Amino acid sequence: MTAPLLKISGLNAGYGAVPILSDVNLTIQEREIVALVGSNGAGKTTLLRAVSRIIPATGLLEFAGTDLLPLSPEEAFARGIVQVPEGRQLFGRMTVEENLLMGCRLRRDPGGVRKSFEWVYRLFPILAERRRQLAGNMSGGEQQMCAMARALMAAPRLLIIDEMSLGLAPVIVDQLLVVLNDVRAQGMTILLVEQDVFAAFAVADRAYVMETGRIVREGNVTELSKDPAVRDAYLGSD
Ligand SMILES: Nc1ncnc2c1ncn2[C@@H]1O[C@H](COP(=O)(O)OP(=O)(O)OP(=O)(O)O)[C@@H](O)[C@H]1O
Ligand SMILES: [Mg+2]
Numbered sequence: 001m002t003a004p005l006l007k008i009s010g011l012n013a014g015y016g017a018v019p020i021l022s023d024v025n026l027t028i029q030e031r032e033i034v035a036l037v038g039s040n041g042a043g044k045t046t047l048l049r050a051v052s053r054i055i056p057a058t059g060l061l062e063f064a065g066t067d068l069l070p071l072s073p074e075e076a077f078a079r080g081i082v083q084v085p086e087g088r089q090l091f092g093r094m095t096v097e098e099n100l101l102m103g104c105r106l107r108r109d110p111g112g113v114r115k116s117f118e119w120v121y122r123l124f125p126i127l128a129e130r131r132r133q134l135a136g137n138m139s140g141g142e143q144q145m146c147a148m149a150r151a152l153m154a155a156p157r158l159l160i161i162d163e164m165s166l167g168l169a170p171v172i173v174d175q176l177l178v179v180l181n182d183v184r185a186q187g188m189t190i191l192l193v194e195q196d197v198f199a200a201f202a203v204a205d206r207a208y209v210m211e212t213g214r215i216v217r218e219g220n221v222t223e224l225s226k227d228p229a230v231r232d233a234y235l236g237s238d
Contacts, residue, residue, distance in 0.1 A: 003065055005030045005189050006051070006158060011059035013050040020046045021213045024059070028158070033180060033190045035200035035221070037234060038210035044193045045086055047210070048160055051191075052076055052083050063158070078106055080157030084164065086193075088147040092136025096127050096146050099135050103153030112155065119186075120149040123179050141172035148179065158189050165196045177203045197234040201225055209234070 004027040014020040020043045028034045036044050050057040053068060053076045061068040068076060082103075091099050100120065104113050121128035124145040130138060135146050144164060151159055165173040173196070180190055180203050194200035201207060201221040209217035209230060217230060224230050 002029065004028055005032075005064055006191070007060065007062040008047075008051070009060040011047075011050060011057055011061060013046060013055055013057035015046075015055065019213070021050065021057075024210075024213075024215055026208055026215060026218075028189055028191060030189055031184055031187060032206065033184055033192060033204045035197075035204035035207040036191065036193045036210060037195070037197045037200055037207055039195070039233075042210045043213040044210055045162055046213075048083060048162055048191075048193060051160065052081055077154070080155070082151045082154045082156035082159055084144075084147045084151045084159070084161040086162040086166070088143050090135040090143055090147055090150070092134065094135060095132050096135055096138075096149075097131040099146055099150050100127075100153045103150035104155075107155065113153070116153050116155060120152050123152075123182060124149055141168050141175075144168060144172075144176065148176070152183065156188060158191060159183060160191045160193075162193045163195065164192065165194060165199045173199050197230075 006028040008024055008026040011024040012019060012022055024047060036047065038044055046055070049055045051061065053071050053073045057069065063079060063081060066079070091102065100117065104116065107113050126142055127145055127149055130142065135143060138146065148161070164176055177199060184190060192200055192204060204221050206218065206220050207224050208215050217224060217227060225235065
């Protein structure tokens with residue numbers, strides 16, 4: 001097996017003196033789509049903050065064989081760890097295009113940036129139509145598309161998406177799931193955090209289930225969907 005793109009082992013993290021994550025183990029291979037699911041307050045966003053180096057952590061955290069722990073959020077971003085944050089956090093008073101330009105601000109390959117623009121506008125034609133509109137004036141679904149496009153403009157190696165489907169109509173969520181497959185086809189790797197386990201399992205190869213700061217289950221999504229504990233807690237009964 002090839003070395004994982006992201007390797008997390010025995011990771012602990014929290015806020016100040018308050019521990020949240022304990023002994024988290026998670027790996028992602030290049031070009032995988034991995035889902036991290038769990039209920040409110042389980043610690044999913046906290047784990048993403050640790051990976052993006054926003055909060056301190058101890059344990060092992062490696063990206064493409066490099067130790068991430070000493071890096072700042074900017075350094076992690078520069079290496080290709082790019083987040084679509086919970087709540088999108090667009091620059092609402094900037095246009096769609098200005099938001100996308102923020103995503104590629106560190107790139108020094110104008111030809112590549114031009115290709116990325118063409119690609120994200122092909123993925124999200126509505127953003128091409130609205131490129132001169134203020135991001136804050138768009139619908140929730142369009143804003144999520146803009147947040148994803150902004151992240152893709154950074155040419156991420158690992159795209160991390162926190163609660164992509166939150167508050168969106170199922171038809172929009174389906175469109176976004178299709179886009180994730182296109183993103184993977186471009187050679188990118190995706191870590192998808194979702195409370196909507198159905199949506200996450202529809203697109204992911206493997207998943208991890210987190211409860212109170214610990215990983216309690218992991219496996220490929222077909223196996224996990226059959227796991228009675230996962231079904232009861234996250235997929236409802238049918
Ligand atoms: N900035 C913070 N300072 C202190 N505690 C925090 C902070 N952010 C989150 N927490 C706490 O950390 C725990 C995990 O929260 P986190 O946001 O990681 O959960 P989550 O799994 O992402 O939940 P959700 O599905 O609601 O987004 C919760 O108990 C939460 O109250
Ligand atoms: Mg969260």
